[in-house]
Amino acid sequence: MRLAFFIRQIWFTLKFDIADVALFISGKGVRREIVSEIPIAPSMIVDMLTGTGSILIEYAQAFPNAFIYAVDSDPKALSFVSDRLTDRGISRFQTIVGDAKDVKLPEGKADLVNISFGLHELCFEDRRKVLLEAMRLLKTNGFLIVSDYRMPEGRGKGILARIFFRLFEPPWISEVLKGDIKDAIQEAGFMLEREYDLPLTSLFIARNP
Numbered sequence: 011m012r013l014a015f016f017i018r019q020i021w022f023t024l025k026f027d028i029a030d031v032a033l034f035i036s037g038k039g040v041r042r043e044i045v046s047e048i049p050i051a052p053s054m055i056v057d058m059l060t061g062t063g064s065i066l067i068e069y070a071q072a073f074p075n076a077f078i079y080a081v082d083s084d085p086k087a088l089s090f091v092s093d094r095l096t097d098r099g100i101s102r103f104q105t106i107v108g109d110a111k112d113v114k115l116p117e118g119k120a121d122l123v124n125i126s127f128g129l130h131e132l133c134f135e136d137r138r139k140v141l142l143e144a145m146r147l148l149k150t151n152g153f154l155i156v157s158d159y160r161m162p163e164g165r166g167k168g169i170l171a172r173i174f175f176r177l178f179e180p181p182w183i184s185e186v187l188k189g190d191i192k193d194a195i196q197e198a199g200f201m202l203e204r205e206y207d208l209p210l211t212s213l214f215i216a217r218n219p
């Protein structure tokens with residue numbers, strides 16, 4: 011049974027969350043570091059573009075009283091997320107199959123919206139639409155936490171990262187690597203509070219003003 015789960019995890023990681031492979035090689039602990047930077051104890055968290063939900067385990071452990079909504083357009087990914095969280099005894103969550111540009115949740119209720127390693131999957135316009143939707147979901151003063159790829163330091167790592175991005179990520183990853191996510195966050199009307207460089211990762215903490 012455990013072996014079947016493990017094989018399913020590998021399959022879903024390769025299909026939906028190749029970032030987990032990159033972080034395994036070059037950024038172990040990054041997801042935990044991201045969650046450790048959250049400046050509030052949220053009651054309601056919305057994770058958009060959830061994929062296999064790797065970061066949700068960290069959120070659920072750091073904020074056991076929070077209720078988490080996991081949003082993804084792929085029901086198979088969310089079915090895996092449900093099994094993964096339930097397997098760890100996490101029950102305060104609900105999955106929502108749907109478009110992150112139009113989430114079926116009321117406006118102004120979330121304390122925190124997380125988007126990790128998802129925006130680089132979207133084209134320029136869709137990145138902006140998803141961030142506007144994040145703004146709609148958040149309470150005034152609610153937090154937006156965005157993490158996504160950045161180029162690693164060092165020539166060797168840089169070459170490997172370029173090969174990885176070329177093979178596994180969509181062409182508009184280049185816009186993200188040039189800093190478009192920061193622009194898109196600010197264009198959506200968020201107040202950027204902090205920005206961190208973590209291994210292979212840029213982390214942005216912003217607020218709905």
Ligand SMILES: C[S@@+](CC[C@H](N)C(=O)[O-])C[C@H]1O[C@@H](n2cnc3c(N)ncnc32)[C@H](O)[C@@H]1O
Pocket residue numbers: 026027028029030058059060061062063064065081082083084087108109110111125126127128131
């Ligand atoms: C790279 S994965 C997510 C990575 C994950 N959040 C992490 O932390 O590693 C991107 C996910 O976004 C989902 N997706 C893509 N476009 C979407 C959209 N418009 N609405 C909802 N989900 C979408 C895909 O099904 C996929 O599971």
